[in-house]
Amino acid sequence: MSEKKQETSELLTKAAETLKRELAKLDDKRAILRSPTLTGLCSQLRTLPQEERAAFGKALNDLKSEVAGWVDASQDDVKLQPIDVTAPFDVNTPANHKPSLLPARDGSKHPLMVELEYMIDIAYRMGFAIEESRLIDDDYHMFESLNFPEGHPARDDYDTFMTTDGLIAPAHTSTMQNRVLKKYAGNLESGNPIAVLVPDRVFRNEDLDVTHEHTFYQFEGVYVDKGITVGNLIATLQALLSSYFGQALKAKIQPFYFPFTEPSFEFAIERPESLRKGDTEADMWLELLGCGMIHPNVLKAAGIDPAVYTGFAWGGGIERLVMMKYGIEDIRHFESGKLDFMRQFS
Numbered sequence: 001m002s003e004k005k006q007e008t009s010e011l012l013t014k015a016a017e018t019l020k021r022e023l024a025k026l027d028d029k030r031a032i033l034r035s036p037t038l039t040g041l042c043s044q045l046r047t048l049p050q051e052e053r054a055a056f057g058k059a060l061n062d063l064k065s066e067v068a069g070w071v072d073a074s075q076d077d078v079k080l081q082p083i084d085v086t087a088p089f090d091v092n093t094p095a096n097h098k099p100s101l102l103p104a105r106d107g108s109k110h111p112l113m114v115e116l117e118y119m120i121d122i123a124y125r126m127g128f129a130i131e132e133s134r135l136i137d138d139d140y141h142m143f144e145s146l147n148f149p150e151g152h153p154a155r156d157d158y159d160t161f162m163t164t165d166g167l168i169a170p171a172h173t174s175t176m177q178n179r180v181l182k183k184y185a186g187n188l189e190s191g192n193p194i195a196v197l198v199p200d201r202v203f204r205n206e207d208l209d210v211t212h213e214h215t216f217y218q219f220e221g222v223y224v225d226k227g228i229t230v231g232n233l234i235a236t237l238q239a240l241l242s243s244y245f246g247q248a249l250k251a252k253i254q255p256f257y258f259p260f261t262e263p264s265f266e267f268a269i270e271r272p273e274s275l276r277k278g279d280t281e282a283d284m285w286l287e288l289l290g291c292g293m294i295h296p297n298v299l300k301a302a303g304i305d306p307a308v309y310t311g312f313a314w315g316g317g318i319e320r321l322v323m324m325k326y327g328i329e330d331i332r333h334f335e336s337g338k339l340d341f342m343r344q345f346s
């Protein structure tokens with residue numbers, strides 16, 4: 001190697017080492033391509049005698065390509081990192097720029113999730129399988145499979161949100177009845193009951209007040225076997241709710257109407273004083289659940305013979321249970337994002 005070549009090679013090797021150190025310190029890796037270490041070499045090229053320029057220029061281009069390769073590799077590293085979409089800031093934010101708002105060590109589960117998990121645990125121990133619902137569904141599962149033919153006036157009770165192509169944000173977890181009956185029909189053939197709990201989020205176009213939200217959680221129970229009666233329904237709900245509240249409950253059942261159960265009932269428990277709006281009989285009770293014996297048409301739509309099997313179902317609001325349990329006076333606190341409210345449960 002000529003002396004000149006040797007000199008150029010040493011100069012560029014040194015420059016490469018400097019650039020590597022600079023790159024490690026940069027948040028925006030692309031900025032290395034504008035580093036004075038590189039631009040200085042470019043300026044130097046212009047000052048060289050004509051006969052040295054070609055060799056130096058080639059070596060400089062090789063160095064530039066190498067540096068660009070480092071930048072691409074560092075971008076790939078960033079791309080490959082999993083992103084926690086629930087994090088309150090971009091995980092790629094440098095440590096010194098992260099907001100100190102919510103240090104992870106101070107975080108805790110949302111009170112609704114804690115209570116939902118508690119309810120799931122009780123139902124699981126009672127022999128219920130757990131199935132999630134969906135956040136978007138169709139007309140068949142929202143209405144038709146539940147014995148609401150088209151134009152049925154009771155469809156108006158489930159006023160919710162629709163996409164422009166006719167998909168529906170489910171107004172209740174009963175949208176899952178047809179699916180779970182079909183999925184677990186094999187249980188019946190092997191002499192076991194269908195017993196499923198569906199806890200999930202639902203949506204309604206509501207006038208909001210202290211007990212009504214537009215987005216809330218329901219827990220749906222579905223139970224089918226031979227010889228199931230209303231007595232089994234009441235006993236199951238009492239066992240589940242007494243276990244949830246850890247106390248004997250003053251409960252009330254009264255006739256109601258749902259197209260998908262026959263007979264249908266409303267299951268209410270006594271309101272704590274903090275939730276009473278007045279002194280009338282209606283003010284005394286908090287409606288917790290709709291329930292009833294699964295309508296034969298709903299069983300038939302899932303391929304189950306109603307002459308052989310009967311069953312019950314219920315659907316209740318999780319928020320109202322949690323409000324009862326802790327004396328919370330306004331359902332809107334749950335989705336308010338108010339840290340003072342949340343911290344009481346952490």
Ligand code: FA5
Pocket residue numbers: 171172173174204206211212213214216218220258261287288289290291292313314315316317318319320331
């Ligand atoms: C239903 O949603 C039926 N799917 C329940 C059912 C399931 C009946 C299976 C029979 C068999 P309803 O609209 O009443 O029924 O709602 C059930 C419960 O959800 C209510 O009792 C209440 O606890 C809760 N709920 C209803 N609307 C709201 C709301 N806007 N905000 C908070 N909770 C609500």
